[in-house]
Amino acid sequence: MEVVGKHREILRLRVALLIGALLLASFILADMALLPSPLYEFYLQNRLIYQIPVIFLVIALSFSRFFYAARSWIFAGLMVMLTFANFVLIYQSWVLYEFAFPYEGTILYAFYCVFALGVTYKLALVASIISIAGFIGLMVIAPVYGDRVMISTSFVVGSLFICAYAKYRLDRIVILLKSTNKKLNTLSREDPLTNLLNRRALMKEGERLLSLSKRQNLSFAVFMLDLDDFKKYNDAFGHQQGDDAIVAQADVMRAVFQRQTDILGRYGGEEFMVIVSGVSARQVEQSCQQILDIWDKKALPHASNASAKTVSCSIGAVVVTNIKGQTLEGLINQADNELYQAKAAGKGTYLLSTLS
Numbered sequence: 001m002e003v004v005g006k007h008r009e010i011l012r013l014r015v016a017l018l019i020g021a022l023l024l025a026s027f028i029l030a031d032m033a034l035l036p037s038p039l040y041e042f043y044l045q046n047r048l049i050y051q052i053p054v055i056f057l058v059i060a061l062s063f064s065r066f067f068y069a070a071r072s073w074i075f076a077g078l079m080v081m082l083t084f085a086n087f088v089l090i091y092q093s094w095v096l097y098e099f100a101f102p103y104e105g106t107i108l109y110a111f112y113c114v115f116a117l118g119v120t121y122k123l124a125l126v127a128s129i130i131s132i133a134g135f136i137g138l139m140v141i142a143p144v145y146g147d148r149v150m151i152s153t154s155f156v157v158g159s160l161f162i163c164a165y166a167k168y169r170l171d172r173i174v175i176l177l178k179s180t181n182k183k184l185n186t187l188s189r190e191d192p193l194t195n196l197l198n199r200r201a202l203m204k205e206g207e208r209l210l211s212l213s214k215r216q217n218l219s220f221a222v223f224m225l226d227l228d229d230f231k232k233y234n235d236a237f238g239h240q241q242g243d244d245a246i247v248a249q250a251d252v253m254r255a256v257f258q259r260q261t262d263i264l265g266r267y268g269g270e271e272f273m274v275i276v277s278g279v280s281a282r283q284v285e286q287s288c289q290q291i292l293d294i295w296d297k298k299a300l301p302h303a304s305n306a307s308a309k310t311v312s313c314s315i316g317a318v319v320v321t322n323i324k325g326q327t328l329e330g331l332i333n334q335a336d337n338e339l340y341q342a343k344a345a346g347k348g349t350y351l352l353s354t355l356s
Ligand SMILES: Nc1nc2c(ncn2[C@@H]2O[C@H](COP(=O)(O)OP(=O)(O)OP(=O)(O)O)[C@@H](O)[C@H]2O)c(=O)[nH]1
Pocket: 226, 227, 228, 229, 230, 231, 232, 234, 238, 239, 240, 241, 242, 243, 246, 268, 269, 270, 343, 347
């Protein structure tokens, strides 16, 4: 997750923790109306000295560096602590006054920690099992709910397992959504045949590199590449083999332009584009020559009526040293113009225009 998203999530968790503390405080009013007065003191101690401060302790922990990575463990721990604090309330209410303090808080705490705070399903399951074991132990040592003990226990066990299972389903859906989102993002940016950027992504990344280069005062170059007599190649060898030649062109480009910042894309049909920054006219020429040399080395037989015996491409390039005032569109037009001239000059060659 990016840094901004991480900070936003921590902020959201702090708000959820504060809401939890406020809810606990509001329970005090409701519980006091229900509790016999001799139980007030230990009840208030439990809520005010233990349960609410534990939540504030977690809020304090949220300012530490390890909090984000460990948050699921911390919230699972919080769930167990709050649940057991409630067991103590139930136990003491029974022992001191034979008062059957409600057990529903056990379920509410689990749902709060698992869904509002986001304990992962594995830890939710572990925390649920610990809470269930605690509840069963409590029912053994203090038969608080009399002949309703079985139904109460079943209710707690069922609810906590449903809570863990629902979290499992939710986590799976989120994982599926994330991977689908990633695939969709790739699909929307890449050309499926060559795995190069598609035209839209190419333009977007190109604009980004242009503004970065303007800020850093770097030189900038655009290459337009077009397979020669490709219609004839398709007609002679079929569309499938034509596709293979398009993939081969992409591989040639990948072999020549290997810097992380180089932007390689399929502009459309058999036309490709490369955008780079921080290169000299000499380097641009070398790259063009390298592309032509690799095609020569491949010696892929062309159609008999093509202008060359083997498949190659024509390249039009533009390199600009002072890019202030230049637009990507203008540079593409310039490179396209050079490409047109290279085609007219006999194909299988490159033409470069240098702007300063
Ligand atoms: N196999 C295949 N062919 C494609 C694809 N996209 C475009 N083409 C073909 O590329 C050919 C381009 O033909 P033209 O624009 O006439 O260019 P050309 O034959 O290369 O001629 P010059 O550019 O002058 O060298 C067309 O026949 C298109 O059908 C593709 O994805 N796969």
